[in-house]
Amino acid sequence: MDRIEGLIGKWEVQVRKGLLEFVILLALHEREQYGFELMSGVARRASLDVPEGTLYPLLLRLSKDALVSSRFEPGDGGAPRKYYALTPEGRTALRAMIASWTRLNHAVSHMIAGAYR
């Protein structure tokens, strides 16, 4: 039983890591957000329990790929905050990801239904 739990744990980590990029783009589709706000929202709404530090290398790559842009805004009395937003290219990529996810979800749901018939 411990071995199965270990395997499931590893699988869940991989699934969450794989979904992080998609979920981040979905969150930024709603509105621009700063890093901590983005990660807190993702953790709360998508239950993606990944180390928060993984967000910034991901945002850096998305910026390099021109899918997100960033700008500084004055913070709440502290240092300026960096806000991230989707670029037009990012919106196009997100639409393609949503279509792909919908197809995948549909196919897997069918297989799950078949497995329990």
Added chain:
Amino acid sequence: MMPAFEDPQAARMWQAYFADVARRLKAVDPEQARELQADLEAHLADSLASLDPTLPECIRLDDAIRRLGRPIDYLRPVVADDLLARGTDGFRPIALARGLYQSLWLGTRWAFFGLIFGLGYLALACLAVLALLKPLWPSHVGMFEKGSTFAGLGALSDIGGTRELLGWWFEPLALCLTAALYVLLTAALRGLRKQGRFRA
């Protein structure tokens, strides 16, 4: 920017964490490293401010650091990616070697590509070394045949019954071949990265 801590132990924890971050990012492009470190500092300060203020600073900071994760875990892909980008864009062998070494620790897919390309570059390095050894050990380094069959390419200690085929042409040919294969291998690596197969 470090928040104003009342507890000196919390200040030391903060400094130790970001000293580790800075150490990990030493190999990365300085502007990118500064940007990442500033993002992480802002995140940790926000995370700290979001926790119950009645708790001791050290407890809150420890919790916030635990949630942020160990720098080695989330920064290694950035370091490998940056080194490989600089290595492939500028054909820089040292950046490539360091990037490939870092990639060996990043999971199966990265390790697979890292190993394949690492072995390729290692073979090229051996060929270059052979070219440089030729003037020092002329009769033992080269391409050899024994009778009418190919006997080997490289450095042979026992050359009895063999004949070296290329003579002094071995050195320029080996160097040219090394350079050509280095360019090809690096272009292949860059192509893979452009397809997103060997990227963080």
